[in-house]
Amino acid sequence: GAGVSQSPRYKVAKRGQDVALRCDPISGHVSLFWYQQALGQGPEFLTYFQNEAQLDKSGLPSDRFFAERPEGSVSTLKIQRTQQEDSAVYLCASSFLGGGAGLSYNEQFFGPGTRLTVL
Amino acid sequence: DQQVKQNSPSLSVQEGRISILNCDYTNSMFDYFLWYKKYPAEGPTFLISISSIKDKNEDGRFTVFLNKSAKHLSLHIVPSQPGDSAVYFCAASERSGYSTLTFGKGTMLLVSP
Numbered sequence A: 001g002a003g004v005s006q007s008p009r010y011k012v013a014k015r016g017q018d019v020a021l022r023c024d025p026i027s028g029h030v031s032l033f034w035y036q037q038a039l040g041q042g043p044e045f046l047t048y049f050q051n052e053a054q055l056d057k058s059g060l061p062s063d064r065f066f067a068e069r070p071e072g073s074v075s076t077l078k079i080q081r082t083q084q085e086d087s088a089v090y091l092c093a094s095s096f097l098g099g100g101a102g103l104s105y106n107e108q109f110f111g112p113g114t115r116l117t118v119l
Numbered sequence B: 001d002q003q004v005k006q007n008s009p010s011l012s013v014q015e016g017r018i019s020i021l022n023c024d025y026t027n028s029m030f031d032y033f034l035w036y037k038k039y040p041a042e043g044p045t046f047l048i049s050i051s052s053i054k055d056k057n058e059d060g061r062f063t064v065f066l067n068k069s070a071k072h073l074s075l076h077i078v079p080s081q082p083g084d085s086a087v088y089f090c091a092a093s094e095r096s097g098y099s100t101l102t103f104g105k106g107t108m109l110l111v112s113p
Helices: none
Strands: A005-007 A010-011 A019-024 A029-035 A044-050 A053-056 A067-068 A075-079 A088-095 A114-118 B010-014 B019-025 B030-038 B045-051 B056-059 B062-067 B072-077 B086-094 B107-112
Touching: A005 A088, A005 B045, A019 A088, A019 A114, A029 A075, A044 A067, A044 A075, A075 A088, B010 B019, B019 B030, B019 B086, B019 B107, B030 B062, B045 B056, B045 B062, B045 B072, B056 B086
Parallel strands: A010 A114, B010 B107
Antiparallel strands: A005 A019, A019 A075, A029 A044, A029 A088, A044 A053, A067 A075, A088 A114, B019 B072, B030 B045, B030 B086, B056 B062, B062 B072, B086 B107
16 A cells, blocks of 8 residues: 555564564655554654654653664664563654745654554 | 643544544644544544644534634534544644654544434
């Protein structure tokens, strides 16, 4: 399909294990966002890419979280030494352009998310 | 501190009636507001938005109202349909940023036949 896809859809990890979550944005979309949604909460911003450049990683909760988008398309969110508090749905979103002063807002299209459960 | 607040975790409405979902925000730098709809096991889907220079935006059965002085917005759905049953998230963005969205916790709407 033409939407944002994420894999795996579900991931169960043992505490201390490393995980990698993949996001395939809509083709041609410049901007890519990662969000974390804990149970009963709204999505919370983690990090933002414009093409291959990671312009904002202020939302990453610790240095165990790492994201990359080396060719400006597919992105991977890696979590090292997972902890139980990392259990959440990880959402990826893409948009054609970013925002910025003077520009109109560009709609973000979300993928279905990866549900991570850390035991 | 939550910058976007949806104080009603759930709302039940009968089919054909109006659904009103409310949202409050605290950050004066927000200048674009959106509503997303989410079904279980799916990502949020954009529904409707409003710029801070407007006080109303309408799209079919959906209307969003913005009261900047009160830092309050609302989503009206009329008439409500059973297929509207979902979680609705209010979100806000600052023009000066990268359009990063700040979300509320969501309101689960149940429309009964």
